[in-house]
Amino acid sequence: MTVDEEEQSQFQPTQILNGSQDSDNELLDEATPWGSLEHTSDSSLYPISYEFVEDSYLFGRGKKSSIVLPDASVSSSHLKVYREGSTAKVIDVGSSNGTWVNNKKLVKNVPLVLKNDDVIALVKQNPQLLNEENAKGKTVVENWYEMKFKRMMPSDDSRPLCSEMEAKYKVFEELGKGTYATVYRLVNIISQEEFAVKIIEKRQFLLNNPSVWEEQINEANILSKLQHPGIISLQDIYKTDEAIFLVLELVRGGELFNRLVDNGAYTEEKAKKLLVNILEAVVYLHDQDIVHRDLKPENILLSSTSSDVEIKLADFGVAKEEKGGRATVCGSMSYIAPEVLDRKDSIKGAGRYGKTADIWSLGVITYVVLTCTPPFAENDTRPIKIKMEELHLKREWKNLSVLTQDFVSSLLTVDAKNRYTARQALNHSWLKQAKNLPDMPGAAVYNSKKRKQEMITENSLNKKFRTNVRIEH
Numbered sequence: 416m417t418v419d420e421e422e423q424s425q426f427q428p429t430q431i432l433n434g435s436q437d438s439d440n441e442l443l444d445e446a447t448p449w450g451s452l453e454h455t456s457d458s459s460l461y462p463i464s465y466e467f468v469e470d471s472y473l474f475g476r477g478k479k480s481s482i483v484l485p486d487a488s489v490s491s492s493h494l495k496v497y498r499e500g501s502t503a504k505v506i507d508v509g510s511s512n513g514t515w516v517n518n519k520k521l522v523k524n525v526p527l528v529l530k531n532d533d534v535i536a537l538v539k540q541n542p543q544l545l546n547e548e549n550a551k552g553k554t555v556v557e558n559w560y561e562m563k564f565k566r567m568m569p570s571d572d573s574r575p576l577c578s579e580m581e582a583k584y585k586v587f588e589e590l591g592k593g594t595y596a597t598v599y600r601l602v603n604i605i606s607q608e609e610f611a612v613k614i615i616e617k618r619q620f621l622l623n624n625p626s627v628w629e630e631q632i633n634e635a636n637i638l639s640k641l642q643h644p645g646i647i648s649l650q651d652i653y654k655t656d657e658a659i660f661l662v663l664e665l666v667r668g669g670e671l672f673n674r675l676v677d678n679g680a681y682t683e684e685k686a687k688k689l690l691v692n693i694l695e696a697v698v699y700l701h702d703q704d705i706v707h708r709d710l711k712p713e714n715i716l717l718s719s720t721s722s723d724v725e726i727k728l729a730d731f732g733v734a735k736e737e738k739g740g741r742a743t744v745c746g747s748m749s750y751i752a753p754e755v756l757d758r759k760d761s762i763k764g765a766g767r768y769g770k771t772a773d774i775w776s777l778g779v780i781t782y783v784v785l786t787c788t789p790p791f792a793e794n795d796t797r798p799i800k801i802k803m804e805e806l807h808l809k810r811e812w813k814n815l816s817v818l819t820q821d822f823v824s825s826l827l828t829v830d831a832k833n834r835y836t837a838r839q840a841l842n843h844s845w846l847k848q849a850k851n852l853p854d855m856p857g858a859a860v861y862n863s864k865k866r867k868q869e870m871i872t873e874n875s876l877n878k879k880f881r882t883n884v885r886i887e888h
């Protein structure tokens with residue numbers, strides 16, 4: 416047996432790594448793991464699972480490591496996975512060949528919060544970087560470890576579920592927060608199936624808007640009627656005097672908003688594929704006379720971290736069945752159609768709106784996805800001013816191809832009567848070949864690392880642009 420084989424043989428599949436070997440059995444039984452790592456099928460080395468009980472684990476080639484990875488390309492102290500309270504983190508402690516989380520290289524000695532389903536890779540190069548380094552004549556590492564992290568810690572919130580749910584589900588970390596709701600990961604105790612639970616609490620409505628609370632149940636009514644691969648599905652619903660709990664399909668790729676903040680604008684080719692997927696879901700909705708009314712990148716979720724174009728529409732909190740148009744004004748400022756803004760400004764509040772408002776929002780979304788800048792200036796005190804002439808003078812607009820400009824203009828048509836329908840948008844020639852384009856993985860969009868850096872610097876989307884203000888009158 417070689418030294419490496421000897422080191423490797425210390426680990427049995429799915430062992431609980433409890434550092435204190437002397438602990439008595441009672442203590443061992445009580446130790447609840449807070450997370451685990453399981454090698455993925457892409458991993459070329461040592462398919463083993465680890466469960467974490469201690470607060471910190473060092474991975475490396477050296478004998479000091481709690482988990483020894485005996486490959487020459489692994490540094491003697493490579494990375495640490497640890498917990499701080501109920502937050503799991505990973506840090507590259509100064510490795511030579513690097514650590515990747517979801518295909519992004521960790522900055523050495525800078526910790527990153529680990530989320531459920533994050534994929535940690537050691538000494539793996541993503542294909543784009545691999546080619547670049549190859550071109551420079553550098554040695555390329557061929558072996559790698561790739562492991563998926565599973566969070567097993569309960570949520571910080573001590574009792575977010577109702578008692579009826581507690582018998583069936585366990586609640587885990589927060590996945591997102593919107594205008595009214597907080598969403599957590601949820602696991603069915605028996606089947607271990609994962610879901611998301613959207614919790615809308617009553618107390619936030621009591622002061623300002625008691626009637627809006629009554630309307631919240633509306634989301635469940637609408638979602639229960641819908642079945643489409645591009646729309647999150649509703650599994651179950653619970654209601655108490657204090658809150659509504661929607662058990663939803665778990666979407667793992669995060670918000671389109673965060674994807675844009677992290678990776679910058681989409682290329683036109685990629686944006687086309689994304690828009691086809693969004694439009695197919697919107698055509699489905701509109702065919703059933705349902706209007707979403709709050710389409711924006713925060714409410715469009717990506718199905719997985721490995722695709723930038725497969726989506727699920729979420730947040731039907733203000734969606735309505737359209738019967739001759741809607742009378743109330745809702746939606747988030749930047750994405751609101753002019754006829755809806757007009758209605759808010761008009762004294763009598765005349766005018767109704769419906770599907771056309773969703774299409775306007777899709778026009779804004781398309782522009783934001785392609786440029787990472789909002790099309791119309793907005794500030795905190797003054798409502799958004801829609802000035803098409805100003806938009807057409809922008810550098811970002813001029814950089815779009817003529818066909819793309821035509822597509823965006825067909826959606827951002829001020830007169831709602833002349834605006835495209837969802838089906839017309841889907842049939843626009845800009846989207847014609849989109850279906851046949853390859854679904855490139857995230858990093859492949861960028862021509863070079865330098866261009867990626869430029870795009871991130873140019874990116875004027877940031878957390879401040881999050882349009883969490885929802886206007887309802």
Ligand SMILES: Nc1ncnc2c1ncn2[C@@H]1O[C@H](COP(=O)(O)OP(=O)(O)O)[C@@H](O)[C@H]1O
Pocket residue numbers: 590591592593594595596597598611613647663664665666667669670713714716729730731732
């Ligand atoms: N099914 C889901 N799976 C994963 N994350 C979700 C899911 N639904 C919502 N989220 C996350 O929670 C956030 C808030 O949910 P949302 O339905 O938009 O609530 P709100 O009505 O308060 O805006 C979303 O922006 C998203 O980040």
Ligand SMILES: [Mg+2]
Pocket residue numbers: 593594713714730
């Ligand atoms: Mg939302």
